[in-house]
Amino acid sequence: MHIACRHLHYTYPGADSPVFNNLDWTLEGxxxxxxxxxxxxxxxxxxxxxxxxxxxxxxEIDCPKTGCILYTHNAERIPGWGTVGAHLRSVTxxxxxxxxxxxLKDYGMEAYLESRFSGLSMGQKNRIxxxxxxxxxxxxxIADEVLANVDEPTRNHILExxxxxxxxxxxxxxxxxxxxxxxxxxxxxxxxxASAAGTDRIHKITGxxxxxxxxxxxxxxxxxxxxxxxxxxxxxxPRP
Amino acid sequence: xxxxxxxxxxxxxxxxxLGLLWGVKIVYGFxxxxxxxxxxxxxxxxxxxxIYVKAVLDTLAVAIAGHMVAIVLxxxxxxxxxxxxWPGNLTRTAAYNLQAYPIVAVAPIIFLFxxxxxxxxLLIAAMICYFPLLLSFIGIFAQPVEExxxxxxxxxxxxxxxxxxxxxxxxxxxxxxxxxxxxTMALVGTIIAEFLAATNGIGYIIRKALYQSNxxxxxVALFLIGLCSSLYLSFIETIGVWIKNRLHGEKTCLARAxxx
Amino acid sequence: MPRTxxxxxxxWIIFLLCFIRCTSNEAPRVETxxxxxxxxxxxxxxxxxxWLYNTSVAGEIWARESGIFKARGLTVRLREGGxxxxxxxxLELGRAxxxxxxxxxxxxxxxxxxxxxxxxxxxxxxxxxWIYDRGKLAIAKPQDxxxxxxxxxxxxxxxxxxxxLLRMYKIDPDDLELYAVHYDFNPFWKGEVELWPVYRNTxxxxxxxxxxxxGKQAGFFNPAAFGIRFVANSIITSKKVYSEQPQxxxxxxxxxxxxxxxxxxxxxxxxxxxxxxxxxxxxxxxVIQHQLAETRTLxxxxxxxxxxxxxxxxWRQTAEILATQGLxxxxxxxxxxxxxxxx
Numbered sequence: 001m002h003i004a005c006r007h008l009h010y011t012y013p014g015a016d017s018p019v020f021n022n023l024d025w026t027l028e029g030x031x032x033x034x035x036x037x038x039x040x041x042x043x044x045x046x047x048x049x050x051x052x053x054x055x056x057x058x059x060e061i062d063c064p065k066t067g068c069i070l071y072t073h074n075a076e077r078i079p080g081w082g083t084v085g086a087h088l089r090s091v092t093x094x095x096x097x098x099x100x101x102x103x104l105k106d107y108g109m110e111a112y113l114e115s116r117f118s119g120l121s122m123g124q125k126n127r128i129x130x131x132x133x134x135x136x137x138x139x140x141x142i143a144d145e146v147l148a149n150v151d152e153p154t155r156n157h158i159l160e161x162x163x164x165x166x167x168x169x170x171x172x173x174x175x176x177x178x179x180x181x182x183x184x185x186x187x188x189x190x191x192x193x194a195s196a197a198g199t200d201r202i203h204k205i206t207g208x209x210x211x212x213x214x215x216x217x218x219x220x221x222x223x224x225x226x227x228x229x230x231x232x233x234x235x236x237x238p239r240p
Numbered sequence: 241x242x243x244x245x246x247x248x249x250x251x252x253x254x255x256x257x258l259g260l261l262w263g264v265k266i267v268y269g270f271x272x273x274x275x276x277x278x279x280x281x282x283x284x285x286x287x288x289x290x291i292y293v294k295a296v297l298d299t300l301a302v303a304i305a306g307h308m309v310a311i312v313l314x315x316x317x318x319x320x321x322x323x324x325x326w327p328g329n330l331t332r333t334a335a336y337n338l339q340a341y342p343i344v345a346v347a348p349i350i351f352l353f354x355x356x357x358x359x360x361x362l363l364i365a366a367m368i369c370y371f372p373l374l375l376s377f378i379g380i381f382a383q384p385v386e387e388x389x390x391x392x393x394x395x396x397x398x399x400x401x402x403x404x405x406x407x408x409x410x411x412x413x414x415x416x417x418x419x420x421x422x423x424t425m426a427l428v429g430t431i432i433a434e435f436l437a438a439t440n441g442i443g444y445i446i447r448k449a450l451y452q453s454n455x456x457x458x459x460v461a462l463f464l465i466g467l468c469s470s471l472y473l474s475f476i477e478t479i480g481v482w483i484k485n486r487l488h489g490e491k492t493c494l495a496r497a498x499x500x
Numbered sequence: 501m502p503r504t505x506x507x508x509x510x511x512w513i514i515f516l517l518c519f520i521r522c523t524s525n526e527a528p529r530v531e532t533x534x535x536x537x538x539x540x541x542x543x544x545x546x547x548x549x550x551w552l553y554n555t556s557v558a559g560e561i562w563a564r565e566s567g568i569f570k571a572r573g574l575t576v577r578l579r580e581g582g583x584x585x586x587x588x589x590x591l592e593l594g595r596a597x598x599x600x601x602x603x604x605x606x607x608x609x610x611x612x613x614x615x616x617x618x619x620x621x622x623x624x625x626x627x628x629x630w631i632y633d634r635g636k637l638a639i640a641k642p643q644d645x646x647x648x649x650x651x652x653x654x655x656x657x658x659x660x661x662x663x664x665l666l667r668m669y670k671i672d673p674d675d676l677e678l679y680a681v682h683y684d685f686n687p688f689w690k691g692e693v694e695l696w697p698v699y700r701n702t703x704x705x706x707x708x709x710x711x712x713x714x715g716k717q718a719g720f721f722n723p724a725a726f727g728i729r730f731v732a733n734s735i736i737t738s739k740k741v742y743s744e745q746p747q748x749x750x751x752x753x754x755x756x757x758x759x760x761x762x763x764x765x766x767x768x769x770x771x772x773x774x775x776x777x778x779x780x781x782x783x784x785x786x787v788i789q790h791q792l793a794e795t796r797t798l799x800x801x802x803x804x805x806x807x808x809x810x811x812x813x814x815w816r817q818t819a820e821i822l823a824t825q826g827l828x829x830x831x832x833x834x835x836x837x838x839x840x841x842x843x
Contacts, residue, residue: 051394070394077387081409081487091397116489129391136395273612274592280612352684439654439680448655452608452827453586 001029001067001139001170003050008059010049019045023059025189025202029140029170032163032209034181036174037191038232042199043174046191047071047142050172067139074145076129078117084128085113088135096135099165103131106161108154122149127158134166144174159184163209178232182224184209190231203231242481243474250470254463276456284456285463292445296464299430299441300472302358306365307426310373311419313366318377319404328382335374343367344432351437361433361441368429369422376418380411409487416480423476427469545569545576545752548587548596550733552580553779554702555791557600557733558772559622559799563759565775572751588616591738598741598752603731603818604657604827610837611828615739617839619753620808621815622760623732625724625798628658630695631707634719637694642669642726651681651688651696658697661730664821665723695721701794705787729814730821746842753841757808764796764807810838 008023019042027033037043048054050061051071063069078087092100104110107127112120120128130146147155159180162171172189175181181188185207191199205227208220258278265275272280285292321331347364354360381404388406392398408415434443442461449457549557560578563569569576579596581587587599588609600622601609609616630650632639639645642665652659666673679693685707688696698704700720708718723730735756742749763772773788780788801809815834822828 053394072391072394075387076390078391079388079406079409081405083489091391091395118488132391271592271609271613271615273609273614274589276612348683351682352686356680356682437682437684439682444654450583451653451655453589453605 001027001064002062003027003029003069003140004060004062005046005050006060006062008049008061009057010045010054011057012045018057020049020056020199022200023202024200027140027170027172027189030168031186032159032171032173032184034173034175034185034188034207035142035191036176036178036181036188036228036232038193039176041191041193041232043191044073044144047144047172047174050140051142064139068137069140069142070133070136070138071142072129072133072144072146074126074129074148077125078128078132080116080118082116083114084109084117084120087117088113088128088132091132092135093137100131100135102165103134103161107131107158123151123154126150127154130158134162138169140170140172142172142174145176148175155180156184178225178228179221182207182221182228188224188228190228192231193233193235203234205231242478243471246470246474247467250466254466258459273453274455276454276459280456281459284454285460288457288460292442292461292464295440295445296442296461296468299434299443299465300427300468302361302441303365303423303427303430304472306362306430307369307419307423309362309366310370310422310426314370314373314377317374318381321374321378322382332378332382335371335378338371343371343429344436347433347436351433356438361430361438364433365426365430368432369425372425373418373422376414380407380414383407385410412480412484412487416477416484419480420473420476423473424469427465427472431465545574545598545748546579546590546596547576548579548585548590548599549581550587550600550602551582553578553776554783555776555788555795556623556627556699556702558763558776558792558795559756559760560600561759561776561779562763562772563755565778566759566762568755568759568762569752572755574748574751574755576752587736588614591616591736591741597748598735598737600733601736602657602733603815604660604822606734606736606837607815607819607822607832607834608828610832611830616736616837617739617742618734618736618810618815618837619749619839619841620735620757621731621810622734622808623798624801624809624811625722626661626730626732627699627701627704627795627798628661628697628730628732629700629704629723630721631688631698631700631704631711632695632719632721633711634717637719639695639719639721642666642671645695645721646671646675647677648694649677649679649692651679651693653682653697654680656697657730660821660825660827661723661728663825664730665726665728667824668727701791701798705790705794706783709787709790728821729811729817731811731814731818734810735808742839742842750842753808760799760807763792764800766793766796769793810840812838 003026005023005025008020008025009018010020011018035043035046045054048071049056050063051069053071078084082090088100088104101110104113107130109124109127109131112124112128117125117128126147126149130143133141133143147158150158159173163184173181173185186209188205188207190203190205192201192203205224208224258281261275262278264270265277276284317331317335320327321335322328323331343364346367347360350363351360354363384403385406388410389398389403392402392406430441431443431446434441435447436443438444442465446458446461449455449461547560549560551557553561557578564576564578579585579590581600586605587596587601588605590596591599592614598619601616606616606618637644637648650662652662663673665671666676679687681687681693681697685696687693696707698707700722704718704720711718735753737749762768765772769789769792770785773785773792776788776792777783777785783791800807812834815838819828819832819834823831
């Protein structure tokens with residue numbers, strides 16, 4: 001999976017300054033990657049540009065012609081007229097029903113299939129939403145804060161299982177949890193503070209997620225976290 | 241319970257209003273010609289009650305029929321109005337501009353061309369509650385519910401039927417409110433139409449009573465109108481709540497009652 | 501009911517009563533020559549007419565416009581009537597000093613305790629008649645109505661008149677087809693309704709003219725010609741004004757009757773028509789002149805000096821008709837109603 005952004009420029013309608021200005025960036029999958037940045041740096045905007053929900057003002061985004069890119073965020077809801085189970089059954093391809101069962105068991109959601117979505121807690125809603133995306137056909141899944149309301153142990157378990165169940169898929173995980181992105185991602189792409197002229201670069205910091213089977217030391221984790229935070233706190237200066 | 245509550249509220253307000261009227265009569269010593277005494281109102285109710293009940297039911301039937309026609313028409317036109325192409329733009333522009341025009345002013349012309357039968361009253365009742373429905377429906381059908389539609393759009397499953405289902409379901413409260421409100425307008429419109437030029441219904445009864453300056457008859461007619469209006473509106477509200485509860489999977493009163 | 505709600509309701513009721521008290525007996529304001537408004541018993545006089553400005557109130561209009569009222573020191577303001585207006589209610593509420601009302605209104609009000617008196621009877625013959633096409637129908641007597649479609653305003657006095665006529669001549673109402681009329685004349689033009697109720701001296705003239713343009717000849721079926729005497733417009737006032745301001749009542753009545761005498765004078769026809777036209781600009785002067793000529797036959801009795809004469813027998817018959825049809829629940833002492841101007 002190869003995604004490339006070249007000279008990407010985007011300004012929201014009515015905004016004074018661009019979000020991205022001449023941005024170049026590539027993503028090579030498969031793998032579990034993270035997109036990190038402080039609030040308002042354009043993480044969700046970049047995700048929506050890549051997934052095709054937004055069109056760049058200038059520049060190109062190269063995506064595989066046959067690849068499928070899905071984007072999900074934590075505000076999503078399922079239609080309220082049916083149960084959770086009925087909805088999942090209606091959107092799960094026949095070949096993925098056993099995968100769905102596995103995922104629901106992993107996420108502890110099997111007991112809630114006869115409930116209505118509105119009756120679930122925020123964390124439960126996050127899990128169900130993610131589950132339905134995971135059983136779709138995709139090559140890249142951009143998950144924007146999708147586990148924001150899930151408790152940390154469950155989140156960690158979900159992310160671990162994600163990498164095990166989908167080794168050949170590419171994930172771009174957007175989160176504000178720097179520890180989480182440092183631990184689980186094989187690379188963290190950090191959006192710095194945008195200058196008045198817009199962000200034109202994304203920093204790449206190697207994550208610790210590639211160290212399969214080995215628990216990273218606390219010092220290493222701390223070092224990666226600081227690197228990510230320093231990078232996020234920096235300001236993107238326009239290239240000469 | 242909802243119906244009883246509405247009826248109680250209406251009867252209370254009506255009683256207070258009548259009390260105020262008779263209070264004014266006593267304080268200022270007005271004659272029975274100006275403000276009829278309670279006994280005369282009761283006599284009129286006794287003598288003409290059945291006729292008035294039939295008349296108000298006639299009016300209510302026309303109002304309900306007109307209301308239904310307006311809902312169907314508003315739904316159909318609302319579906320067109322949600323389109324981003326030229327038919328949708330034209331429909332929205334026409335709806336926004338026409339809704340400012342007082343339909344009641346056109347009523348005499350409608351009677352001129354259609355006569356004073358059912359068709360005129362039905363048309364006026366439908367037109368008077370149509371535009372508020374249409375504007376609400378256009379707004380509801382055209383406004384995406386992004387949090388729900390996103391998944392279907394990005395996975396290529398979205399179609400117009402699913403969009404409409406989602407938007408209708410998510411705005412059920414709004415839809416119920418506008419339907420209840422327009423129900424009142426349908427009844428008002430029918431009564432005004434009858435008052436202007438029809439020969440049936442409670443509006444016609446009121447017009448005849450006005451010719452004779454018979455306030456007692458008007459008071460009885462107003463009571464029946466309020467009663468029927470309260471019943472109809474609470475019926476619509478109940479249906480709305482029932483639909484919502486069914487769709488949301490909440491047990492209805494009946495289901496709760498039957499569950500051990 | 502919680503105490504606060506009860507207190508709030510009590511305060512509102514008291515407020516509304518005071519509000520009504522402050523507004524209901526407010527002396528009417530009248531524009532004076534220098535356009536300032538004056539209140540008080542001595543100056544402004546409000547007269548509520550029965551309908552809009554038209555030939556049926558020619559006397560009142562002429563009396564004001566030609567200065568007859570002014571010559572007697574009366575500053576009069578005429579207020580147009582209409583379906584929602586009732587002169588008797590205005591008198592009771594103190595919003596008018598005088599009014600124009602028909603006998604059925606007066607009798608109905610009196611039967612319900614309204615304190616009203618009649619000063620003068622303007623129409624000696626009721627203008628409410630039925631127009632028809634003489635080319636198609638020949639109506640010489642009430643029995644000729646059988647089998648015809650007759651328009652009637654349910655609730656109006658034409659319904660009462662027609663019912664009385666049918667009863668008098670023992671005609672079964674089922675032998676006629678009754679059609680409920682409203683403001684639209686189309687059913688008559690289309691021939692669906694063969695007789696249409698009109699005021700002969702106003703609408704009747706206009707419709708007659710339109711029929712003539714279509715080559716038709718209008719006929720008028722007049723119930724009065726067959727013994728149904730249902731009194732029409734009369735000048736009224738409240739018993740309070742009558743007893744407390746007799747001079748005013750006398751002056752006003754004499755002025756109005758003088759206005760009517762002039763308005764019915766053929767030599768003043770053009771001037772009167774022009775005056776009415778200023779207030780009723782939609783009706784051409786020539787048509788108003790025809791209306792005045794027709795009004796003359798209805799208002800002027802055999803003796804011109806007796807315009808305004810109260811026909812007690814006609815009033816008794818009107819009361820009888822109303823009682824028979826259940827339109828009044830209590831008998832009314834007609835004699836006490838028909839006061840005439842104070843001596």
